[in-house]
Amino acid sequence: MRGLLIWGAVLALMAVPVAYAAASPLLSYRGGAYIVGGFAGIFCLALMVLQPLLAAGYLPGAGGPRGRLWHRWLGGMLTAGVVLHVAGLYVTSPPDTLDALLLVSPTPFSVYGVAAMWAVLLTALLAGLRRRIGLRPRLWQQVHAVLALVIAVSTVVHAVQIQGAMEPVTKWGLCLTVLAATGAALLDLRVLKPLRRWRDRRDTRPGRA
Amino acid sequence: MTVPFYNRRAFLISAGLAGAALVHAPGQALAAGLAPTRSMRGGSNNYRPGAPLVDNLGRGFFVRGKVLRAGDGAPLDNLRIQIWAATVLGGEREPRNHGSVLTRADGSFELEMEQIVPNFGQPHAHLAYDDGRFKTVFLRPVMPSAKDTAVSADFVLQPA
CATH class of the missing domain: 1.20.5 (Single alpha-helices involved in coiled-coils or other helix-helix interfaces)
Structure with a gap:
């Protein structure tokens, strides 16, 4: 029962902003590629609520190894979503998209979107190759944490400045949820847990009370 | 001493x-004297040279401005200003969203068109002077609010 409530609340936090965006009058003035590209971005933003919760095992029935497996699948989906987002915008307006990718766009939010894109692509690359290139697990965890923080913060700065299909209040709600989920998971996994581990090790060391 | x-x-x-x-x-x-206007970033995006002279491109939204000569600031009349934007008719590449107007004796111009809507994150218009007598300038004014029903942009042109 409690599990159902938690899942319901999380899915509602994700779904309501998407539903508001789907009802935007702007969509009727836009072509298919623009709508697909835009919503790829919106879906990615919504999925970024789940991603840290799965990594930290906060969701009932999706803890531990299962949560991390889903986290990996969702990571793949996010990467595909970013590619679809950029591709849809490129088909809609090649010069605007190239300006953004080359960091010469007049819109102040583009550079944050591009930063998040590179961080997502680098994360996907490292996640896929880390064993082959011999990346140590502890180092991978730290790199992944930094990249995840970059992705969450830049995506939010990107999204809140855009006047588009998303309704402002629900967009802010979704963005704050993403930041809260990412912040909580990172604090838990990369600050508190290592701290506890370090304290346990210190306390169990022989010769210490 | x-x-x-x-x-x-x-x-x-x-x-x-x-x-x-x-x-x-x-x-x-x-x-x-008066310094020439410099082209804005992204101003030429989705430009299609030779937008036809039109009476209007729709109703309810106005793109306005003034065209002056660099240096002495004299108004330039009978110059063609090309205008395009994403409106309720479609995106910036929609042909119905492209048109030109000529400047009046006082250098001013005005084009009525359909409501401009946010495109690629900002509600904005595109304007161009690109007819050779003066140096080409592309402008991309952003509307303070998407609810605005007018936007303006001025040109100060220098001889080519």
């Missing part, structure tokens, strides 16, 4: 040179 190498002539020459430099360096713009 005599100070070597310092006399009235030296003073006049150095003061004159310094004065000339003062007038000349930052004064380049002063002497030239």
Whole structure:
């Protein structure tokens, strides 16, 4: 029962902003590629609520190894979503998209979107190759944490400045949820847990009370 | 007391040179008067040269501005300004969203079109002067609010 409530609340936090965006009058003035590209971005933003919760095992029935497996699948989906987002915008307006990718766009939010894109692509690359290139697990965890923080913060700065299909209040709600989920998971996994581990090790060391 | 190498002539020459430099360096713009408008970032995006002269591109939204000559600021009449934007009719590449107007005797121009809607994150218009007599300029004014029903952009053109 409690599990159902938690899942319901999380899915509602994700779904309501998407539903508001789907009802935007702007969509009727836009072509298919623009709508697909835009919503790829919106879906990615919504999925970024789940991603840290799965990594930290906060969701009932999706803890531990299962949560991390889903986290990996969702990571793949996010990467595909970013590619679809950029591709849809490129088909809609090649010069605007190239300006953004080359960091010469007049819109102040583009550079944050591009930063998040590179961080997502680098994360996907490292996640896929880390064993082959011999990346140590502890180092991978730290790199992944930094990249995840970059992705969450830049995506939010990107999204809140855009006047588009998303309704402002629900967009802010979704963005704050993403930041809260990412912040909580990172604090838990990369600050508190290592701290506890370090304290346990210190306390169990022989010769210490 | 005599100070070597310092006399009235030296003073006049150095003061004159310094004065000339003062007038000349930052004064380049002063002497030239009104400075030419520079093209804006992304201004030429989705430009399709040769937008047809139109009475209007729809109703309810106005793109306005003034075209002046660099230097003396004289109004330039009968110049073609090309205008395009994403509106309720479609995106910036929609042909119905492209049109041109000629400037009046006082250098002003106005094009009525359909409501401009946010495109690629900002509600904005595109304007171009690209007819050769003066140097080409592309403008991309952003509307303070997507609810605005007008946007304006001025050109100061310099001879090509």
